[in-house]
Amino acid sequence: MEEAIGKFLGDEVARFVARKFGNDFDGLRMSIEYLFSWERDFRMDVEGHAIVSSGLCPVKRFYPKYCEKGCVAFAEKFAEHFKAKVERVSTEPCTFRFTLKEYDEEE
Numbered sequence: 001m002e003e004a005i006g007k008f009l010g011d012e013v014a015r016f017v018a019r020k021f022g023n024d025f026d027g028l029r030m031s032i033e034y035l036f037s038w039e040r041d042f043r044m045d046v047e048g049h050a051i052v053s054s055g056l057c058p059v060k061r062f063y064p065k066y067c068e069k070g071c072v073a074f075a076e077k078f079a080e081h082f083k084a085k086v087e088r089v090s091t092e093p094c095t096f097r098f099t100l101k102e103y104d105e106e107e
Helices: 004-019 026-037 064-080
Strands: 040-047 051-055 084-091 094-100
Touching: 004 026, 026 040, 026 051, 026 094, 040 084, 051 084, 064 084, 064 094
Parallel strands: none
Antiparallel strands: 040 051, 051 094, 084 094
16 A cells, blocks of 8 residues: 555656656756755765765654655656656665666666
């Protein structure tokens, strides 16, 4: 259930922010900042054709089952709208690496 909800939300949220900021690399960067800069200790680093986003997200504390499955599904569906691939780097702090698919093999 958490995975289905995550995919649905990731798709809907990505559609919204892609219209607002564009669906290219800069749009992805601005969308991540727009959505997650409220997280405590938020940090975003651009490394070539990848963006690493990190913060202390409260989801794990309040709904660990969603954190485990839903957040990854959200991020994967979200990344698709920007022609990117995503991997979870860690859960504490919550860290994801978004890499443009066209450059994924080079990194």
